Amino acid sequence: MSEQEPTGPQQWGGRPQWGQQHPWGNQQQPAPPPQWGEQPQWGNQRRPAPPPQWGVPPLPDQQPRWDQQPQWGQQTQWGPRIPGQPGHPQAPYGQPRYVAPPKPGIVPLRPLMLGEILDGAFQTVRRNPAAMLGAGVIAQALGSVVSALAQTGVVSGWSPSGWLEGISPSQAVALGLGIAGVGFVLMLLSVLISVIVQGAMAVPVARSLLNRRTGFRQMWSLSRSRMGALLGLAGLLILGVAAVVALSVLVTMALVAALGRSAPVALVLLFFGLVVVLVWLAVRFLVAPAAIVVEELGPFAGLRRSWQLTGGNWWRLLGISLVVGLLVGVLSQIVLLPVKLLGNALGFTVFSQGGDGADHTVGVAVALVSTVVTALVAAVGFAFQTSTMALVYLDLRMRKDGLDLSLMRQLETGSDPDGVPGRAPAAILGAPAVWQRPPYGPPPVR
Numbered sequence: 001m002s003e004q005e006p007t008g009p010q011q012w013g014g015r016p017q018w019g020q021q022h023p024w025g026n027q028q029q030p031a032p033p034p035q036w037g038e039q040p041q042w043g044n045q046r047r048p049a050p051p052p053q054w055g056v057p058p059l060p061d062q063q064p065r066w067d068q069q070p071q072w073g074q075q076t077q078w079g080p081r082i083p084g085q086p087g088h089p090q091a092p093y094g095q096p097r098y099v100a101p102p103k104p105g106i107v108p109l110r111p112l113m114l115g116e117i118l119d120g121a122f123q124t125v126r127r128n129p130a131a132m133l134g135a136g137v138i139a140q141a142l143g144s145v146v147s148a149l150a151q152t153g154v155v156s157g158w159s160p161s162g163w164l165e166g167i168s169p170s171q172a173v174a175l176g177l178g179i180a181g182v183g184f185v186l187m188l189l190s191v192l193i194s195v196i197v198q199g200a201m202a203v204p205v206a207r208s209l210l211n212r213r214t215g216f217r218q219m220w221s222l223s224r225s226r227m228g229a230l231l232g233l234a235g236l237l238i239l240g241v242a243a244v245v246a247l248s249v250l251v252t253m254a255l256v257a258a259l260g261r262s263a264p265v266a267l268v269l270l271f272f273g274l275v276v277v278l279v280w281l282a283v284r285f286l287v288a289p290a291a292i293v294v295e296e297l298g299p300f301a302g303l304r305r306s307w308q309l310t311g312g313n314w315w316r317l318l319g320i321s322l323v324v325g326l327l328v329g330v331l332s333q334i335v336l337l338p339v340k341l342l343g344n345a346l347g348f349t350v351f352s353q354g355g356d357g358a359d360h361t362v363g364v365a366v367a368l369v370s371t372v373v374t375a376l377v378a379a380v381g382f383a384f385q386t387s388t389m390a391l392v393y394l395d396l397r398m399r400k401d402g403l404d405l406s407l408m409r410q411l412e413t414g415s416d417p418d419g420v421p422g423r424a425p426a427a428i429l430g431a432p433a434v435w436q437r438p439p440y441g442p443p444p445v446r
Helices: 114-127 129-155 169-208 216-284 288-294 299-310 314-349 355-401 403-413 425-429
Strands: none
Touching (some): 114 169, 129 355, 169 216, 169 355, 355 403
């Protein structure tokens, strides 16, 4: 044989000693493995810094510098950020770092999505039940009382037909005008109460962004100075609707006189046109009550502010309003339907043998209980809808005014803990209150 067979530890199937050379490959064996706790010798790498403890933010010198990109096989260079330089701090291998926006309260401090708006509205009602549900009961009290009186009269068997048979036509006309006047006054009161309560309920929603709870008395204390402006806004809205309706009546009379038999088609088109105009105006002035209270504006300035914020977002706001209205309506019927069925079942089965007097008593009791439950459910629905509209207003300000940056600065400094967040963003940021958010990248350096 020309080659000598390996003997000893180098025989076939044996393992060579550390540092010996293979006779068949002239390859150097790797160095022996390091002992436990020793630094490995292949790469001369530094041991990375230990991760920060739970709840302790990393030090500034542990953040990667924006102008140093690690090369392949090299260790990442760490160092403090350079203020005033463009760009973001970079993670290892050039990947941009993502920092989630803070969420101190009901929603994260950034422009919101539909699901976050709905969840934030529910969280607001849950965290501030006295303020939100109390205001909702006040808003629904008038309608509930009128509904209870009407249902009690119908159930008790009272009918105005016998009383109306003995009056003259002039008295009937006077009675009709009186009923119409009472209905108009009740409508005015309902609109006034609704506008005032909507503006006041924006205070707990704004404070919930920074996880600040609000009581019923504190809500009215923070919004008391804006009651006059809210009343003026309600008056302007009523006058505007009345003017549109009056103009429509005049146009209707002119069309009937001019077209004759073709007037019904024109009246239908006019009716749909009137509905479209009223819906369009309602969406454009949707956030006026919240703007008046949070930003301390007057009635005309509140309308202008709402017009400015809702510009370019009309379809989105219409969709949110329809979704919230449909959701509240469906859930309300789900809750109220068993109550009505239970009342009817009790009236027809348990108390059916008591005579007419017992039937009327049971009917009145069932009507009162149904009215109370309906008022409570309507109060919860009103509070949820109002919270949604207030969050829509705050979301529009985050998108157009940079309110989220203002709230972050206020969260860091802890300023004005008993006030309304977002009321004075210029004083907090040290810059004008209105500025345009860039479409990409970080906010401008102020």
